[in-house]
Amino acid sequence: MRRLLSSAVAALSLVVLGPTFFACRPELGDRESLVTRTRVLAVRGEPPEAKPGEVVAWTLLVASPNGPLATPIASWAFCATPKLLTENGAASAACLEGDRVRPLAEGAPAIEAAIPGDACALFGPQVTSADLRPRDPDITGGFYQPLRVTVFDRDEPALAFGLQRIRCALANAAADAYGQAAPDTPFATGVAKRYGEATTVRAFDGQPGRLTEMDALVAYLQILGRLTDAAHKPLASAGQ
Numbered sequence: 001m002r003r004l005l006s007s008a009v010a011a012l013s014l015v016v017l018g019p020t021f022f023a024c025r026p027e028l029g030d031r032e033s034l035v036t037r038t039r040v041l042a043v044r045g046e047p048p049e050a051k052p053g054e055v056v057a058w059t060l061l062v063a064s065p066n067g068p069l070a071t072p073i074a075s076w077a078f079c080a081t082p083k084l085l086t087e088n089g090a091a092s093a094a095c096l097e098g099d100r101v102r103p104l105a106e107g108a109p110a111i112e113a114a115i116p117g118d119a120c121a122l123f124g125p126q127v128t129s130a131d132l133r134p135r136d137p138d139i140t141g142g143f144y145q146p147l148r149v150t151v152f153d154r155d156e157p158a159l160a161f162g163l164q165r166i167r168c169a170l171a172n173a174a175a176d177a178y179g180q181a182a183p184d185t186p187f188a189t190g191v192a193k194r195y196g197e198a199t200t201v202r203a204f205d206g207q208p209g210r211l212t213e214m215d216a217l218v219a220y221l222q223i224l225g226r227l228t229d230a231a232h233k234p235l236a237s238a239g240q
Contacts (some may be wrong), residue, residue: 012084038064038153043162051167052119058162062151071109072151078113079146079161082135091146091161101148115166118185119145124168132211143168157223167228182208 042061062069079095094100120126124143125134144163179187205214
């Protein structure tokens, strides 16, 4: 009798509390790793960094609900418009439009192409107009040429941007190096404008109009001296 009563109580508890247990299950939605449509996972460039004019080979890593696509049908184009200062994306929204890109290839799963000659002007520090502001490098000091890739499969086209790192010289580097050691030339004005009035501008090796290794060495040592205030601190006594 006692065993029968216990079974009845257990059955009643399951009927009453069961829906409550099942109702507490959270709705987590689809997992981010779940591939439900064709997706471009990576755009790989080799070499990973190149100067304008150098040839880079790009390949794709594309996944679909049925597995990876070994030979995806893709459209390739260089973005030709730098993003605005108000844009936070990896590339300018204007590069989503056909007339703001430079087409490279159609249908190829991989391509080789030369970095555009104006890549450092559009996406780096070498601006060619006073109306434009030099691009800011990322935390590693790099600049990037956006590459637009569109993959066509059974689903709607999958659009992605790859960022090819480009090697750019510092803007005005040659002129500023000469101007810092030539105080009586127009180049010296640009040095003070870009680096501040406190920047030392003089013929460090005593030879005006000629840039030498001694100029570079003395200028470098002077900058190092300004990174510390040790020279302005009193020496500690022997007993301290």
